[in-house]
Amino acid sequence: GAVVSQHPSWVICKSGTSVKIECRSLDFQATTMFWYRQFPKQSLMLMATSNEGSKATYEQGVEKDKFLINHASLTLSTLTVTSAHPEDSSFYICSARDGRTVNTEAFFGQGTRLTVV
Amino acid sequence: GEDVEQSLFLSVREGDSSVINCTYTDSSSTYLYWYKQEPGAGLQLLTYIFSNMDMKQDQRLTVLLNKKDKHLSLRIADTQTGDSAIYFCAESTYGNKLVFGAGTILRVKS
Numbered sequence: 341g342a343v344v345s346q347h348p349s350w351v352i353c354k355s356g357t358s359v360k361i362e363c364r365s366l367d368f369q370a371t372t373m374f375w376y377r378q379f380p381k382q383s384l385m386l387m388a389t390s391n392e393g394s395k396a397t398y399e400q401g402v403e404k405d406k407f408l409i410n411h412a413s414l415t416l417s418t419l420t421v422t423s424a425h426p427e428d429s430s431f432y433i434c435s436a437r438d439g440r441t442v443n444t445e446a447f448f449g450q451g452t453r454l455t456v457v
Numbered sequence: 458g459e460d461v462e463q464s465l466f467l468s469v470r471e472g473d474s475s476v477i478n479c480t481y482t483d484s485s486s487t488y489l490y491w492y493k494q495e496p497g498a499g500l501q502l503l504t505y506i507f508s509n510m511d512m513k514q515d516q517r518l519t520v521l522l523n524k525k526d527k528h529l530s531l532r533i534a535d536t537q538t539g540d541s542a543i544y545f546c547a548e549s550t551y552g553n554k555l556v557f558g559a560g561t562i563l564r565v566k567s
Contacts, residue, residue, distance in 0.1 A: 346499070383545065383559040384500075395536060433499055446555060448492075450499040455535075 342368045344436050346449025347404040351360055353424055361419045361452045363434030370436035373417040374446065375409060378431040390417055391439070463546055463558040470566050475533040477561045479546035482527060486548040489522060490555065491531045494543045503531070505545075533563075541565045 345365040353359050359405045363373055371392050376384040388404075390396035390407040390411035411417040417436070421428055431453050463479040481489070486547040487508050506513045506529075507518045513520045519532040529546055543560040 383557045384555075386554050386556075389554055390498065435500075445502060445505070447502075448500040451497075 342366075342445075342447045344370075344434065344447045344449040346452055347435055348452060349450060350453040351455070353454070354457055355425055356423055358420055358422045359454060361434075361454075363417045363419070363437045363449050365447070366427065367368055367417050368412040368436075368438050369440075370417070371414060371439040372437050372446075373411055374408075374435045375417075376418050376433045376435070378433060378451075380431075384433060387419075417429055421454065424454070426456045428457045429432075429454055461546060461548055461558040463561050465545075465559065466562045466564070468564045468566065469536050471538055473536055474538045475531075475536045475540070475563055475565075477531045477533075477544050477563065478545075478555065479529040479531075479558055480527055481529065481546075481548045481556075483550065483556070483560075484546060485550050488549050489520075489529050491518075491520065491529075491551070492545040492547060492557075494545065494560070495561060496542075502544065536563075536565050538565045540567055556558050 345364045347362045373390050375387045378384045386399050387402045388396045388398045388408050392411050392414050396409035408420040431451050433451040435446040435448045460482045469475045469547045487566045490505040491503045493503050494500050504515050511557045517534045545557050547555040547559045
């Protein structure tokens with residue numbers, strides 16, 4: 341299947357700093373990318389959907405000014421956690437699909453474990 | 458709204474069959490998926506079924522869909538210790554966002 345690369349795999353940052361997570365589609369054009377957040381022993385919760393060249397659509401309860409999403413190209417989307425706090429510590433996973441074809445599969449990155457200390 | 462529910466834990470012996478169940482509420486779901494997540498890793502798509510199908514078999518995996526009851530199951534034949542993981546069912550409508558269940562922890566005892 342197609343490959344989605346997420347970087348970094350894990351990051352530790354100080355409270356108050358910002359962290360950027362990258363999601364790249366390596367062998368297909370990702371017109372749509374999804375960002376999920378997963379707390380320990382819980383399911384994935386969709387944070388936002390981004391279409392290339394457009395502003396991201398955030399799910400209810402997700403602060404768009406805190407979780408900045410940029411999807412400037414067909415192969416790269418970034419999630420920036422601004423002014424991170426310990427409660428932002430979580431596992432963040434992106435997925436990407438080529439939305440030009442109906443019902444194409446969404447491929448997942450390997451996830452980024454963020455720890456804010 | 459959409460909701461997906463699944464049992465939280467399943468323990469089986471190596472060599473036995475595992476059956477993981479899932480229910481969903483969105484009658485307009487077009488695709489239903491099963492994902493596997495190993496510790497600290499992302500999600501791996503195991504299989505999926507289109508909503509107009511009743512069954513799909515792929516090697517050791519059998520997916521059954523009862524659309525009337527909105528019930529989905531994943532059967533793993535000859536379960537191995539390497540199958541130990543968290544299994545998520547998910548549904549989507551025409552390629553839109555996936556809605557995930559909470560995940561079922563499968564523990565395989567040798």
